[in-house]
Amino acid sequence: MSRKTLYFQEPEVSTYTPYGFLFSIINEPLWRWVFNNFIQIRYAYLWEMFAFDNHHILLKNCPGISYNQLPQELVIAKWGRSLKDLIIESIDRGYYVHLFVDRYYLSLTDSYKNGHHMHELFIYGYDLDKDMALVADNFVERFITAECPFSELEEGYWHVSDEYDFYTEIRFLKRKDFECDISMDQIAFELQNYLYSRPTFDLVVEQQFEFGFQALQRLLTDPQHRDTSSSEYRKFDLRAYHLLYEHKLLMDKRLAYLMEQGHMLYDQRLLDTSADLKQRYLSLRNLVLKYRFKEDEKLASSIYAKLQDNLEREQAFILSCLEKMKA
Structure with a gap:
């Protein structure tokens, strides 16, 4: 062949x-x-x-x-x-x-x-x-x-x-074939770690890390994005924004699956919020793509404003998910 x-x-x-x-x-x-x-x-x-x-x-x-x-x-x-x-x-x-x-x-x-x-x-x-x-x-x-x-x-x-x-x-x-069960304890634990920026304890620490929302604040405060005297001024890393979108894509699929399979009580409001967050992060990523073709200061300011708003909405959303998981 x-x-x-x-x-x-x-x-x-x-x-x-x-x-x-x-x-x-x-x-x-x-x-x-x-x-x-x-x-x-x-x-x-x-x-x-x-x-x-x-x-x-x-x-x-x-x-x-x-x-x-x-x-x-x-x-x-x-x-x-x-x-x-x-x-x-x-x-x-x-x-x-x-x-x-x-x-x-x-x-x-x-x-x-x-x-x-x-x-x-x-x-x-x-x-x-x-x-x-x-x-x-x-x-x-x-x-x-x-x-x-x-x-x-x-x-x-x-x-x-x-x-x-x-x-x-x-x-x-x-x-290879593998069967795995949903672990609500693990999902809740990981969501808490993400929300409260708790570190993952690795067997070998090869470099310094930041975790969760504390890490994501770098997108708002990193001098690489804020220092107007730098030649790298506001050179947005598309990978970070695409990761945030895919993170929300997986969260949307996760939440729908957990409710469909009876691991969580059905909550249409929470599903709608999840879908809305996914769309907001997709729009944010697309705005970064647009900025890369047209480095406009208004676009850059809009990216920061939308990111800040998205992060605040997401924090409230995760708190709601954790409350629902306790039900």
Whole structure:
């Protein structure tokens, strides 16, 4: 067979590449695990980004994915320096491939021959007639699938810096059956942590974090957005605003599911508030998109005002959810 693809669907959540990948291969039972999690948001100082809790170990810890990784020396011992052979054998055995590449060598990226940029990439299939791998990533500030020549992938992978094993090791992921029950205690606990900015206690603390609404206040007070003398004045990070929208999208789905399945008493007012919040954060994200094409001071002021209003509405909404969960 010259072309083979593993299961892949349009993801509902895709702010970052791992999210796009997870939600592209998710099956129905795994949504209950999603609803138990994906509530707390943290800001990572070294990464300079907002993300869901446990962002960097999300795929490794997902109970619906078999996750294996090999250091580069074992990869070479098995497949030599042929990434193509590795991909074909992995896909044939039902494994997705997750690796880092230098985008300088990938013609479908804006870094092609224009600057070295290491970034993760997922491979879900191949086409031998075209000599292409089927890949997925946030290539154009949104998660898309594309065809990439094996030759470019070879260049991109073998030129990745070997300073850290994290960049050179290759991960192999496979979907597996998993049954999970809804945990109302966990959901309530996570909502409280998000609302009151309580930290998640990690086994290893690799950098400084801020959590919940305290972290989100950075979008209103960070000097990067407020200092008019800076060349970076009000350069809004679209990822943060898209994450906030997807956070509300998941909350809307979570709340509807909990009420449909009898985990919470039905409350149309609360559902309407949730849908309204989702739409408000979508409008806010779209306003940031508009600002990036037209850096207008009125737009910037409107973004800050809408964000402040959204955060206040969301805090009241979460308090109402927690009260309803006690009923």
